[in-house]
């Protein structure tokens with residue numbers, strides 16, 4: 001699971017792991033593994049936004065506090081469809097937000113295509129939506145704003 005690989009324990013301590021893996025040329029459009037481009041171009045610049053950094057730290061803390069595998073799975077989905085592959089509204093316009101989208105041209109094009117169902121980021125629905133790192137998404141979720149994602153993770157702390 002990509003979110004788990006992002007290192008919950010490190011996130012909780014406000015440190016973000018960065019891989020040294022670089023995707024193969026044939027995987028430019030899509031890589032099943034987060035690579036250095038995903039981490040450095042995707043996550044790291046966002047961490048300069050205090051609210052984003054706080055949200056990431058809270059997800060890490062929530063993962064460590066989760067008592068059951070079912071709860072961890074829900075948190076993984078909430079993060080996956082939030083900061084990894086979420087869409088977000090900005091001035092009424094839908095924008096790419098998740099680092100898995102902004103670090104993958106193929107995922108980005110897919111996200112805005114008619115192939116993908118875009119649904120409101122409803123925590124109950126999102127938390128019960130399985131993730132898959134092995135195919136383009138057929139369903140993504142749209143956050144109203146960062147406050148919404150922070151309110152969601154706050155319920156797990």
Ligand SMILES: [Fe+2]
Pocket residue numbers: 002006034038043084099100
């Ligand atoms: Fe990531």
